[in-house]
Amino acid sequence: MNPLHRNDRPGQFPKSWYAASTDIPPERPPLYGQTTADVCVVGAGYTGLSAALHLANKGLDVVVLDAHRAGFGASGRNGGQVGTGFNMDQPALEKRFGPDTARLLWELAEEAKQDVRQNCARLAHDARYTPGVAHGFYAAREAKDYADYAAHLADTYGYDQIELLDPEAMRNLVKSPLYQGGLLDMGAGHLHPLRYAFGLARAAEAAGARIYERAEVHDIANADPAEVRTDRGCVKARHVILAGNGYLPNIERKVAAKVMPINSFMCATEPLGDKAAEVLARDIAVADSKFVVNYYRLSEDKRFLFGGRESYSIGFPKDISTALIARMTNLFPQLQGVKIDYVWGGTLGITMPRLPAIQRVAPNVLSGAGFSGHGVALSGLAGKVMAEAIAGQASRFDTLTGLNVPNFPGGVAFRAPLLTLAMTWYALRDRLGI
Numbered sequence: 001m002n003p004l005h006r007n008d009r010p011g012q013f014p015k016s017w018y019a020a021s022t023d024i025p026p027e028r029p030p031l032y033g034q035t036t037a038d039v040c041v042v043g044a045g046y047t048g049l050s051a052a053l054h055l056a057n058k059g060l061d062v063v064v065l066d067a068h069r070a071g072f073g074a075s076g077r078n079g080g081q082v083g084t085g086f087n088m089d090q091p092a093l094e095k096r097f098g099p100d101t102a103r104l105l106w107e108l109a110e111e112a113k114q115d116v117r118q119n120c121a122r123l124a125h126d127a128r129y130t131p132g133v134a135h136g137f138y139a140a141r142e143a144k145d146y147a148d149y150a151a152h153l154a155d156t157y158g159y160d161q162i163e164l165l166d167p168e169a170m171r172n173l174v175k176s177p178l179y180q181g182g183l184l185d186m187g188a189g190h191l192h193p194l195r196y197a198f199g200l201a202r203a204a205e206a207a208g209a210r211i212y213e214r215a216e217v218h219d220i221a222n223a224d225p226a227e228v229r230t231d232r233g234c235v236k237a238r239h240v241i242l243a244g245n246g247y248l249p250n251i252e253r254k255v256a257a258k259v260m261p262i263n264s265f266m267c268a269t270e271p272l273g274d275k276a277a278e279v280l281a282r283d284i285a286v287a288d289s290k291f292v293v294n295y296y297r298l299s300e301d302k303r304f305l306f307g308g309r310e311s312y313s314i315g316f317p318k319d320i321s322t323a324l325i326a327r328m329t330n331l332f333p334q335l336q337g338v339k340i341d342y343v344w345g346g347t348l349g350i351t352m353p354r355l356p357a358i359q360r361v362a363p364n365v366l367s368g369a370g371f372s373g374h375g376v377a378l379s380g381l382a383g384k385v386m387a388e389a390i391a392g393q394a395s396r397f398d399t400l401t402g403l404n405v406p407n408f409p410g411g412v413a414f415r416a417p418l419l420t421l422a423m424t425w426y427a428l429r430d431r432l433g434i
Contacts, residue, residue: 002249003261003347004067004216007316011068011214016077016344017268017303018194025198027069031212031233037063039390040228040237042217045075046375047368048243049200050115050383056207058391063235064209065228067216071197073247077346078376079266079295079307081133081285082116082189084159085109087354087372091152097402104399106157112381113187119380120191124199128300132284133188136170136179142289143181150183161187173281176331179288190285190297193376200380220251222362239390242367243383245375246349252367257407258357259349259370265320266307267328268299268342269335276302278334293373294327304328304335316345348375351405358382358400366390366397370405 011027013019039055041048044066052062066072086093086109094102120129137146146164153159163184165173170182205211212233220240221227228235242252246261272279276298280286285297294308308327317323321343329336351357351370356378358368366389368382382400389397 003247003314004249006314007263007345007347008068008072011072013069013072013194014077014344014346015342016194016266017299017305017342018076018192020342021192021299021301022194022198028211028213031063031065031215031230031235033232034234034236035063036225037061037210037235037237039063039239039241040065040226040235041241041243042228043073043243043245043248044070044201044211044213045073045243045245046197046200046379047245047383048241049197049204050380051241051243051387052204052209052211052383053200053207054384054387055390056204056209058387060391062204062209063237064204064211065215065217065230065235066211066213067247069213070201070211071194074245074346074348074375075197075379076194077266077344078193078348079285079305080190080193080297080376081287081295082113082129082191082376083133083287083374084113084161084185084188085374086356086378087374089149090157091149101399101402103157108381108385108396108399109378112377113189115380115384116191116196116377117189119200119203120196123203124196127191127193127196127199129189129191130283131186131189132184132282133190134165134170134174134182134184134284134286135288136174136176136182136286137289138178138180140180146181146183159187161185173284174286175279175281175334177333178331184284188285191376216249217251218249220365222365224364226362226364238364240365241383241386241390242361242365242369245369245371245379246347248369252361252365254359254361255357255367255369258351258359258405260351260408261314261347262350263316263345263347264307265316265324265343265345266305267321267324267340267344269304270339270341272298272302272304272338275334276304279304279332294331296328303341304338320345348373352408353403353405355403355405356382356400357405358385358397358403359405360401
């Protein structure tokens, strides 16, 4: 079933705290009839809006099509964490690709974070970028791994933004009795994701890009120019960028074979007031070492924003909140009985190695997807690098295509059942503490 419509009403943002705390702009018109452009971008999330902004700033004529609204998908629903690196650590990247490529990837990921910080300062000040992401672990045996990794980043890449936290320091910062230590990365940060998406959309339009909403793409004719067709219109463009990620319908099998949509869920408590300091001592975001990761932070009005359960079917479970709240109160017993004001879900894209799938699916069709939980920074970078490639500077695009993300086993039809079996095992490991 089409992930664009399984869990949402057309054009309506989910009832999240993000939507409730944002001035939603007026809806843009859909595409009617035929138009032409240098580049047609499919999807108005971080990837597509970043690509549109960079292309328009280069003087190209850009059309962006979104089936719902700009910022509607994962870009407007996520945990807001601007993480360091990829969802594969640097030693693993060094082993897989060699030290030179690993360094290039590190530099790209650092640039991705810098771009987010600069965009917030220039284009989306209301997104309130704030430095600081902590990572917690549950078993004392993990302490050496965390220390070794921090030392490796410092020694090899000169990254000195990480502070190691012993059990006492971690519990003074993150008031859960379960963590046995962690680290604090002040080079990472967090933001209001929907406001950030709206800021990118405003900037892209100011640079000359045209954004059409409720313009669902159902077919692309790979030709020169390509034809990108919606129910009510068509764009003829010399280049196409596919930027739908987990929401992209099955219009390009080369993308679907490598990128699988999964759902993640969040809740927001009532404002906690002074009680917020009993959960987090500082305005930081936190993630932990569970395979099915818990991620959380405080909002500007002192709500606790918590995400931590996944599902691998296209449809959301009928009951999102029970298991999600149980995870939250297991970590923070002091939140037992706190009122939950908002619960929502969204769809992201993952790949087999948890590395982005950046690819040229046809001579004039590029795709960026599968950011696997690191999309707040890396998706914007993907849009930027794809824009560079279209403008004739493809070296960084080629570095990312060189990640050679494989297809999921079983093809599009069987990827979800096979992955569900694997994830069930990892979830059991989390529960058993293996």
